[in-house]
Amino acid sequence: MTPVMTPSEEAPTRLLYREVMTGSGSARYEANAPFKVELVRLPKSAPRGIRVSLELGMEDAGVWAHIVELDVAAEGENAADAFRAVLAAAREWLSYVRDEHPELAPELGDQERYVPLLDAPVFSWFKSFRFAE
Amino acid sequence: MLGRNGFAIARSRDHELWIKRDDDNRVTNRVPVSHGNAEIRTRGLFARMLKQAGKTEDHFFEVLRRRA
Numbered sequence: 001m002t003p004v005m006t007p008s009e010e011a012p013t014r015l016l017y018r019e020v021m022t023g024s025g026s027a028r029y030e031a032n033a034p035f036k037v038e039l040v041r042l043p044k045s046a047p048r049g050i051r052v053s054l055e056l057g058m059e060d061a062g063v064w065a066h067i068v069e070l071d072v073a074a075e076g077e078n079a080a081d082a083f084r085a086v087l088a089a090a091r092e093w094l095s096y097v098r099d100e101h102p103e104l105a106p107e108l109g110d111q112e113r114y115v116p117l118l119d120a121p122v123f124s125w126f127k128s129f130r131f132a133e
Numbered sequence: 134m135l136g137r138n139g140f141a142i143a144r145s146r147d148h149e150l151w152i153k154r155d156d157d158n159r160v161t162n163r164v165p166v167s168h169g170n171a172e173i174r175t176r177g178l179f180a181r182m183l184k185q186a187g188k189t190e191d192h193f194f195e196v197l198r199r200r201a
Contacts, residue, residue, distance in 0.1 A: 057177040064177035072165050073181040074148075075174055088147040089165035096144050102152070105161040132177065 045124035050114050052125055056082065057132040070094070070114060087122060094118050134196050135164060135186060153186075162187050 018031040053068040056079055065086035066073040072093055074085035096102070098115045117125055135151045140162070144150035153162040164185045173179045183190060 057175065059175045059177065061174040064175040064181075066177070066181055071181070071185060073178050073185075074165070074167055075178040085148075085167055089167070092144050092146055092148040092150050093163065093165055096150055100143070103157075103159045105155060105159045108160060108163070 043119065043121050046117050046120035048127075050116060051127035052114070052117070053128045053130070054083075054086070054126050055130055055132050070111065091118065134188075134193060135166075137196060138186065138188065140164065140186070 016031040017028050019026050019028050021027075052070060055066040055068060057064045057066075058079075062075050062077055063079050063082040064073060064075040065079075065082040067086055067090050070090050070093060072086060072090045074082060074089045076082035076085050093111075094115050094117060097104075097111050098118065101112075104111060138153070140151040140153045142149055143152045143163075149166045151164045151166060152160050155161050162185060164182055166182070173182065183193060
């Protein structure tokens with residue numbers, strides 16, 4: 001019977017070290033170590049044509065936020081709260097449009113085109129931010 | 134105020150969504166409202182909600198007066 005050599009019994013390969021200079025001194029790494037490959041799936045960014053604009057307004061009583069193209073607004077104690085609230089309001093509106101396909105009067109415009117924002121990461125939703133005067 | 138002006142709740146998850154339909158069942162107005170947002174604190178949000186509802190500030194206070 002022919003002996004079978006398993007990977008752990010293979011002759012060890014000679015380790016090759018390389019050295020690089022970094023901001024905090026030199027670092028040594030195994031040059032012939034196998035690469036570790038990890039697959040990370042990133043959601044697709046929002047298409048450019050449907051990115052929206054955010055307006056923020058600061059008042060003594062709090063901060064309001066308004067997504068212009070969706071005409072959705074909300075408020076919070078600070079800018080972060082207002083931003084979270086207006087995102088939640090926009091998601092509620094867009095998911096209603098996606099799920100119910102309501103017939104919209106012309107003055108509400110073509111809101112269905114913004115529905116793909118629901119599947120896009122928030123960082124890609126916006127084309128502009130501005131503070132209202 | 135929304136309920137007294139022909140609006141009905143369409144969604145009530147993260148936010149409430151109030152909508153108003155015309156005779157042809159088309160959505161003419163919609164107003165997203167935060168849960169527990171009984172008191173609107175900023176003028177900016179108040180102005181936008183009135184615009185979404187298709188109402189004026191005078192109408193809003195008139196409704197409040199009638200309610201009182």
